[in-house]
Amino acid sequence: MTSHATISIEPVGVRWQSMLPPLAVLALAGLGLLSSDYVVTVLGFAFIYAIFCTGLNFFMGYTGQASFGQSAFAAIGGYGSAILCADYGWEPLLALLFTMAISGVAAVFVGYPTLRLRGHYLAMATFALGLIVYEISIEWTSLTQGYMGYSGVPPLGIAGFDLVTVKQQLVALAVVALFGVFVAARLRQSRFGRALASIAGSEPAARALGVDIARYKLIAFVIGALYASAAGSLFAHFVGFISPEVFGVTMVVQSFAMLYLGGIGTMWGPTIGAVIVSVLPEALRGLKEMQDIAYTAILIFILIFAPRGLAGLSALFKRDRAQTREGA
Amino acid sequence: MYKRRLLMAAAVAAAAISTEVRAEDVFKIGSSVGLTGYAAVIDRAWRDGLAVAADALNERGGLLGKKIEVVVEDNHSQPQDAVVGYRKMISSDKVNLFDSGCVSAGNFAAASFVVQASLPMYLCSILPQREQEQVWAFSFLAPPKFEIESRYRYLKEKTSVRKIGILYDPTPYALMMKGLGEQLAKDFGLEVVAQDTYKPDDADMTVQLGRINAAGGGAVVKIGQGGSTVTAAKNIKQLGLDKMLLLSSNDDGSIFKQAGEVLGDRFLFVAPPVQLPKQLKPGPTKDAVDAFLKYWAPKYPDRDPTNGARAWDSMMVLAKAAEIAKSTEGKAIRDATEKVPAYQGAYAVFNFSAKQHVGITENPFLIGKFANGELVSAE
Numbered sequence: 267m268t269s270h271a272t273i274s275i276e277p278v279g280v281r282w283q284s285m286l287p288p289l290a291v292l293a294l295a296g297l298g299l300l301s302s303d304y305v306v307t308v309l310g311f312a313f314i315y316a317i318f319c320t321g322l323n324f325f326m327g328y329t330g331q332a333s334f335g336q337s338a339f340a341a342i343g344g345y346g347s348a349i350l351c352a353d354y355g356w357e358p359l360l361a362l363l364f365t366m367a368i369s370g371v372a373a374v375f376v377g378y379p380t381l382r383l384r385g386h387y388l389a390m391a392t393f394a395l396g397l398i399v400y401e402i403s404i405e406w407t408s409l410t411q412g413y414m415g416y417s418g419v420p421p422l423g424i425a426g427f428d429l430v431t432v433k434q435q436l437v438a439l440a441v442v443a444l445f446g447v448f449v450a451a452r453l454r455q456s457r458f459g460r461a462l463a464s465i466a467g468s469e470p471a472a473r474a475l476g477v478d479i480a481r482y483k484l485i486a487f488v489i490g491a492l493y494a495s496a497a498g499s500l501f502a503h504f505v506g507f508i509s510p511e512v513f514g515v516t517m518v519v520q521s522f523a524m525l526y527l528g529g530i531g532t533m534w535g536p537t538i539g540a541v542i543v544s545v546l547p548e549a550l551r552g553l554k555e556m557q558d559i560a561y562t563a564i565l566i567f568i569l570i571f572a573p574r575g576l577a578g579l580s581a582l583f584k585r586d587r588a589q590t591r592e593g594a
Numbered sequence: 595m596y597k598r599r600l601l602m603a604a605a606v607a608a609a610a611i612s613t614e615v616r617a618e619d620v621f622k623i624g625s626s627v628g629l630t631g632y633a634a635v636i637d638r639a640w641r642d643g644l645a646v647a648a649d650a651l652n653e654r655g656g657l658l659g660k661k662i663e664v665v666v667e668d669n670h671s672q673p674q675d676a677v678v679g680y681r682k683m684i685s686s687d688k689v690n691l692f693d694s695g696c697v698s699a700g701n702f703a704a705a706s707f708v709v710q711a712s713l714p715m716y717l718c719s720i721l722p723q724r725e726q727e728q729v730w731a732f733s734f735l736a737p738p739k740f741e742i743e744s745r746y747r748y749l750k751e752k753t754s755v756r757k758i759g760i761l762y763d764p765t766p767y768a769l770m771m772k773g774l775g776e777q778l779a780k781d782f783g784l785e786v787v788a789q790d791t792y793k794p795d796d797a798d799m800t801v802q803l804g805r806i807n808a809a810g811g812g813a814v815v816k817i818g819q820g821g822s823t824v825t826a827a828k829n830i831k832q833l834g835l836d837k838m839l840l841l842s843s844n845d846d847g848s849i850f851k852q853a854g855e856v857l858g859d860r861f862l863f864v865a866p867p868v869q870l871p872k873q874l875k876p877g878p879t880k881d882a883v884d885a886f887l888k889y890w891a892p893k894y895p896d897r898d899p900t901n902g903a904r905a906w907d908s909m910m911v912l913a914k915a916a917e918i919a920k921s922t923e924g925k926a927i928r929d930a931t932e933k934v935p936a937y938q939g940a941y942a943v944f945n946f947s948a949k950q951h952v953g954i955t956e957n958p959f960l961i962g963k964f965a966n967g968e969l970v971s972a973e
Contacts, residue, residue, distance in 0.1 A: 302685035303707075307678055404764050414766040415673070415699050417706075417723050505677055507703040512673060548678070557668075558630070 312544035319536030321493020327531035330466030335392035338399035343498030369495030415509030529575025624689035631671025637695035643905025676700025759806025763818035847898030854964020886940035907939030
């Protein structure tokens with residue numbers, strides 16, 4: 267299934283408009299610092315998902331492929347960090363980097379045969395990957411402790427300095443999320459990014475231009491896995507506990523909602539989607555049992571009126587302004 | 595103009611002070627429950643049991659004169675949502691204590707920062723794993739060995755079945771029970787000839803049941819809750835296993851009725867006294883069950899009272915702890931809970947102490963069956 271992602275033609279270069287999203291992220295983090303631990307927790311999860319979705323956007327948005335299995339790499343990152351830190355006393359940052367490397371290698375081994383598939387077959391294969399890792403996390407109790415979960419995962423820390431409070435961790439998560447988007451933006455504007463865009467547009471055309479499609483797809487898949495692994499590790503450190511439910515189908519559904527709501531194929535769409543999908547249910551919490559209905563109704567409303575996601579709205583307004591000028 | 599402003603300021607200050615006084619007069623109990631997802635059946639009953647108990651206690655003047663207010667947050671049976679809900683209840687609602695449902699992973703995920711906030715946790719689930727978290731947590735769930743022992747005793751004393759199969763789901767409580775099931779079988783002269791797992795949402799278990807039958811198992815000890823029990827009963831019938839017994843874990847009465855309709859008296863289940871109220875003889879257990887049903891039955895006449903009763907009992911233990919502590923402060927309630935003398939509840943006797951944070955220490959379970967359209971004792 268080739269997703270119908272449209273790579274938006276966002277302007278390259280530093281203009282004042284391009285500074286708005288990172289400033290918004292920093293403002294959100296600042297708001298969190300002035301708020302209760304509840305708000306901090308919601309924003310923390312939003313930033314973790316922003317990292318996850320930014321990686322997923324590489325494969326689904328920039329490359330136009332479908333993957334339902336990124337949660338598998340988040341599970342590798344989460345369990346890897348939990349086990350290495352809680353049982354073997356590793357430094358959280360070292361464990362995070364190490365599990366990213368493990369996830370990257372796993373993505374190469376899995377991706378090499380899997381990415382030969384296309385369309386629905388690729389979607390099914392990646393979905394199976396997610397389910398397999400989920401089952402392993404339940405059944406391999408000697409390693410993962412199954413549904414009992416892994417407790418006592420230490421908070422994030424660097425060189426012996428632990429980020430003990432959730433507010434300190436929120437700052438770290440905001441910085442990592444911004445760094446993740448920055449790296450994604452740089453890669454997207456590179457030769458490599460243009461190759462991915464050509465694959466998303468038309469594989470035969472890209473092949474005719476000399477793009478090694480299998481290789482580029484694999485690299486995009488591995489990059490997505492690295493981001494997912496980092497998100498899984500950060501989740502484990504942020505909450506201090508992980509269990510298989512965290513990396514189940516809910517994670518896949520939620521990340522897809524974030525990606526499409528924010529704007530698949532756009533630079534800031536995943537972050538915008540992650541923040542909206544994380545914050546919106548909390549804003550509707552007062553509705554009690556009607557919360558889920560109101561939440562999904564709003565999501566549907568947004569997707570109807572902003573089918574290219576919220577990040578695509580700016581392009582829409584620009585086009586309207588241009589048409590008005592032409593008309594004048 | 596000046597006087598009007600002064601009056602307004604005074605009114606605002608008075609309103610603020612009265613709100614503060616009102617907040618001090620309320621004892622807030624936070625409850626993280628899975629109102630949707632796999633724990634929904636039990637946790638909805640838990641929520642309703644808390645509400646019924648809060649009404650009953652408030653009628654008697656609340657907790658040391660404070661009105662009890664239950665703040666419920668749905669965790670969708672997901673640990674991540676539970677973390678957010680717990681954080682909200684601590685920092686926004688300023689709850690005084692938690693009395694949460696059966697989503698173990700959600701309770702475990704929140705335990706570390708609930709401890710940091712020095713708030714006691716009364717739980718429908720098993721205790722968190724870490725010792726420092728167990729200090730603040732109290733479990734109202736029966737130890738898994740009791741459910742196993744009741745079934746094994748029944749098989750030994752009332753049947754000629756000596757070879758059994760264990761069918762279990764991979765939840766923490768079920769895994770603990772399955773381990774005990776293997777260990778305890780010999781003590782009751784039973785042999786576990788097969789054991790197999792299933793997922794709570796499996797729509798077919800004929801393969802697992804076929805294996806147990808092929809290994810010579812005459813009874814299936816099923817560990818796990820939900821609609822899977824009905825599936826297992828239907829599969830036994832479909833396979834034509836006319837002599838095989840199915841012994842289920844404790845669950846909601848609606849599940850037992852459905853499974854009983856399929857297998858008749860070959861379906862047996864573990865039940866606390868409150869689930870078989872007509873079978874009870876006069877005594878403290880019946881008195882406790884009646885005290886609960888007096889409030890529960892008029893409100894929920896068609897619903898099974900089992901898990902609501904456990905939540906009710908947890909609130910009654912809290913009331914006793916507050917009486918002992920003469921305070922509603924978190925640390926005082928925690929310490930006092932350990933000193934509550936054996937309390938006869940509607941579900942079981944609860945016997946907490948400094949070393950015993952799993953309250954049920956005596957086996958409360960009976961074996962029940964479905965006959966003539968109702969749940970009755972099989973013993």
